[in-house]
Amino acid sequence: MIEEIPLPCARLGTRRVLAVHRFGAPGARPRAYLQAALHADETPGMLVAHHLIRLLREAAVTGEVVVVPVANPIGLAQVVEGTHVGRYALDGGGNFNRQFPDLTDAAAERLSGALGDDAAENVRLVRAALRAAHADLTPATEVAALRHALLGLALDADLVLDLHCDQEAVPHLYTGEALWPALSDVAGELGCEAVLLERDSGGTPFDEACSGPWWRLAGRFGSETPVPFGCAAATVELRGKADVSDALAEADARALLRILVRRGVVAGETAPPPPACEATPLAGLERLTAPHPGVIAFHRAVGERVAPGDLVADIVDPSAADPAQARTPLRAGTAGILMARSNRRFAGMGELVASIAGREPLQRTGRGLLFD
Known part of the structure; x- marks a missing residue:
């Protein structure tokens, strides 16, 4: 019906x-x-x-x-x-x-x-x-x-x-x-x-x-x-x-x-x-955001396991005066699975680039754990 x-x-x-x-x-x-x-x-x-x-x-x-x-x-x-x-x-x-x-x-x-x-x-x-x-x-x-x-x-x-x-x-x-x-x-x-x-x-x-x-x-x-x-x-x-x-x-x-x-x-x-x-706490979800606007150059695919310090992506400023200084690395701060990443290849400042599901809580539990 x-x-x-x-x-x-x-x-x-x-x-x-x-x-x-x-x-x-x-x-x-x-x-x-x-x-x-x-x-x-x-x-x-x-x-x-x-x-x-x-x-x-x-x-x-x-x-x-x-x-x-x-x-x-x-x-x-x-x-x-x-x-x-x-x-x-x-x-x-x-x-x-x-x-x-x-x-x-x-x-x-x-x-x-x-x-x-x-x-x-x-x-x-x-x-x-x-x-x-x-x-x-x-x-x-x-x-x-x-x-x-x-x-x-x-x-x-x-x-x-x-x-x-x-x-x-x-x-x-x-x-x-x-x-x-x-x-x-x-x-x-x-x-x-x-x-x-x-x-x-x-x-x-x-x-x-x-x-x-x-x-x-x-x-x-x-x-x-x-x-x-x-x-x-x-x-x-x-x-x-x-x-x-x-x-x-x-x-x-x-x-x-x-x-x-x-x-x-x-x-x-x-x-x-x-x-x-394995189930992990939502508070253990690390969200990597762009510190400044730029092109996203990913180095890791969704589903890959990462460890702290692993390079996940670079944020590239193509207008930089010195190309050697144009890249800002985004590195994993926790161990876990690269669960999701942006489907766009350009990020504004503060925009979400990638999410890593880890075992250890990183955020305050309770309010505001979801990325709006």
């Missing part, structure tokens, strides 16, 4: 909708939610969703699966002089994958005195409280309405996968500390070469808006009123922006189907997943 959810019209004469593909019986468990291209210029997930929808049409869905293959029709339309601006809202609404509502406090108020020692019943009560807290929100802008609609589709799912990509990257995954290693099969099936864990990455991205209230509520109410993690959510980065092909997308879609089978959402049998890579 396909449902169209209209978004409020920000301008006269415009109309945008979310196309929602539903499989299985409404309300059946387990429930899975998948969306693609919340950052609207990140194309790989849309083609993966296309192949997954085709596979699900032929599968026996015993739970419920909801797929939103184009999660951001606002950003998809933001093309300025041939340049697609899909990461940020041009109306000032910011990064499309930030500032999702945190429903924890509002749900906690509704749950005060209601929870008991029955974990399954507590899960039901928490889901009802989250839905009620969400229903009470009144978004004031088109972007806020988009965030509200997407969160409403996902917030009571058992599994939430938000499909993104980086600029140039190996497959990798972001998720909460509390959800690892429960999501290790997702990383293994999709061939992730890095998994980044954090309790609160800052900025309230979509996956944390779905799963974060569960571990926060569990911490508030304590062991006498157990709150299991009723939603396992992750941001999946499907390589780089140019890694778009039917071969890659179908392989990823089949991996996602195996994940759904393993969780009992889709009927069938599947082999054990490939082993997952």
Whole structure:
């Protein structure tokens, strides 16, 4: 079944909708939610969703699966002089994958005195409280309405996968500390070469808006009123922006189907997943930025292992009076995998050039760990 959810019209004469593909019986468990291209210029997930929808049409869905293959029709339309601006809202609404509502406090108020020692019943009560807290929100802008609609589709799912990509990257995954290693099969099936864990990455991205209230509520109410993690959510980065092909997308879609089978959402049998890579703290992600503008000359490819001091790239000022003084080296400060790098070959001062996933924390945990 396909449902169209209209978004409020920000301008006269415009109309945008979310196309929602539903499989299985409404309300059946387990429930899975998948969306693609919340950052609207990140194309790989849309083609993966296309192949997954085709596979699900032929599968026996015993739970419920909801797929939103184009999660951001606002950003998809933001093309300025041939340049697609899909990461940020041009109306000032910011990064499309930030500032999702945190429903924890509002749900906690509704749950005060209601929870008991029955974990399954507590899960039901928490889901009802989250839905009620969400229903009470009144978004004031088109972007806020988009965030509200997407969160409403996902917030009571058992599994939430938000499909993104980086600029140039190996497959990798972001998720909460509390959800690892429960999501290790997702990383293994999709061939992730890095998994980044954090309790609160800052900025309230979509996956944390779905799963974060569960571990926060569990911490508030304590062991006498157990709150299991009723939603396992992750941001999946499907390589780089140019890694778009039917071969890659179908392989990823089949991996996602195996994940759904393993969780009992889709009927069938599947082999054990490939082993997952090592998970490392999001605070251990080193970001190399350009100290001044210049041409980027890379010396390391994504997926390579680096050690402290290794040369990753040079920032070259082609206008320098002395070519011998034109290069500024960017060297790794930590040991790890070169997870991602810029797909542009010119950087402005302070712009992100490359990211290295390392084991040792380098940043302050808590707020602001995500590169906006």
